[in-house]
Amino acid sequence: MLTDLPQPRGIAARLADAALSMGSEPNFAATLEAIVREAQKSIPGTDHAGLSLIVDGKIETAAPTSPLVEQIDEYQYKFGEGPCVDAIFEAEVYRTGDMSAEHRWPDFSTAAADAGVASMLAFRLHLDGRTQGALNLYSSQHDAFDDAAVHTGQPFAAHAAIALAHSREKLQLLDALDSRDVIGMAKGIIMQKYCIDDERAFSVLVALSQHGQEKLRDVAGHIVEECRAEARDSLPKS
CATH class of the missing domain: 1.10.10.10 (Winged helix-like DNA-binding domain superfamily/Winged helix DNA-binding domain)
Known part of the structure; x- marks a missing residue:
């Protein structure tokens, strides 16, 4: 329907602004912070955001927007399960809307729900066949991430992976x-x-x-x- 046209253009404009912001930061740390900042602004339902990056074969949290992100990520690394772990190693997108009823990650979901996280959405960050990590989004609300969040988050994650790779290349060159x-x-x-x-x-x-x-x-x-x-x-x- 014609009345539906403005919304996609709005999403495209937000993604364009986000890509410009992520790609224009002066250093690697600032790029990471820009990615999570723009994710909070661009992907509906997001209360907190963070990155899980593969560093020397291990997964490490980067640029968390709150201490809660670090806490939840530590649960994922400790138990070796959760949306970000599966997004990195299994499939490109993982979503859950009721952490207390989640059976895919029994140990992690119990700990995350007790900490106050009800919904999560994770996107793999990869470029040219190389996985760099995952973008992780968190909410205290149930079913916070709908299909619109996934459809916005997928191209956002693609832009973020490009910005991350370019910034890392610049860092290595320096x-x-x-x-x-x-x-x-x-x-x-x-x-x-x-x-x-x-x-x-x-x-x-x-x-x-x-x-x-x-x-x-x-x-x-x-x-x-x-x-x-x-x-x-x-x-x-x-």
Whole structure:
């Protein structure tokens, strides 16, 4: 019906605004906060929101909008069950409208209901076949997340996954540049101290790294910090 047209356009506009906000944040932490902030604003029924991200093979909560999010997520990780766990490993979307009557996650649902959560909605965050984690939404009301929430949340989660991946790539690039700068400074210090060339200075760094079983960047960082400390100590005392 023609009278139904304004609502989809409204949803599209909200998603466009959310995508712009998530994609324009200056750093990784701000991107995570923008994702949950925009989820609260954009997906109907949401009281609280948070992210469950896969970090070094483990699931960790990021950017929770309230302490309740962390509490509920800890139950999921502790029991190894719940909407976010299944969204990550089983299917893309999980929804429950009455946690006290939920039989799919018996241990988790009992703990979550006792904590005051009645409804949950979880979306897998994935891009190019790689699962990054899940977006988790919580409500104290029963049946808080209807079909409209799911239909809004699915494209929102797609935008969030893109923003998350791009922000993580930027973070990795900055870390790589920072590592290169630190290693370059350490090589210069070694070259000056021992009067050797660039190649031999790098070999010294590698040998120190292997001997101490430390990352090359960490070894370089120690050398740079020691040099700075020596320089500070050599300054005239006021």
